[in-house]
């Protein structure tokens with residue numbers, strides 16, 4: 001379940017090594033991304049309008065993809081997890097990314113809280129085989145049982161039918177017309193009722 005894989009965490013003037021981990025499911029390995037993954041993710045995500053259409057809505061350059069992955073690696077240093085690579089265990093192929101990321105979230109009363117969002121994105125070759133649901137379910141289990149998060153949120157575009165179906169399969173509840181017009185708020189409470197620290 002776990003492999004030796006460290007990132008550095010800065011705090012109180014110290015830099016300490018923090019162990020990262022690899023999660024597995026029946027068909028998938030979820031491992032920390034590295035900058036070496038940038039060309040492959042650029043090819044999978046940024047050269048196919050169907051993949052970038054809803055998120056982020058434009059094609060990133062390879063340099064921008066490198067920057068995005070660097071920001072994920074920074075998140076590992078802050079939270080110990082974030083967006084991870086999604087590899088198929090049978091052949092080791094990198095299919096996309098999935099993980100939990102912090103998101104500044106404005107409630108209807110205007111208060112802003114940090115929520116964790118479960119996010120998933122795969123190259124089109126790998127769609128409709130249950131991979132995103134399988135990866136996201138593993139992260140949900142991790143987020144609730146290990147990270148102790150109180151709930152997870154996702155804000156998909158209303159037109160993103162595949163993402164909405166994934167969320168439905170995962171048991172998310174949805175509220176239409178959230179604060180961002182055209183978006184949906186999907187949320188899943190920790191059934192154990194453990195609140196985030």
Ligand SMILES: CC(C)(COP(=O)(O)OP(=O)(O)OC[C@H]1O[C@@H](n2cnc3c(N)ncnc32)[C@H](O)[C@@H]1OP(=O)(O)O)[C@@H](O)C(=O)NCCC(=O)NCCS
Pocket residue numbers: 050051052054055120121122123126127128129130131132133134154155156157160161162163165166
């Ligand atoms: C969203 C995404 C990750 C789903 O990945 P996936 O591995 O194909 O997801 P799954 O196979 O687990 O489930 C997809 C479900 O959506 C359904 N689906 C796919 N396209 C659909 C469409 N146009 N309309 C309705 N349902 C659709 C599939 O049939 C499947 O449901 P089923 O299992 O009941 O048959 C993938 O489409 C993707 O990478 N999209 C681009 C990035 C993105 O939009 N990410 C989400 C941001 S919120």
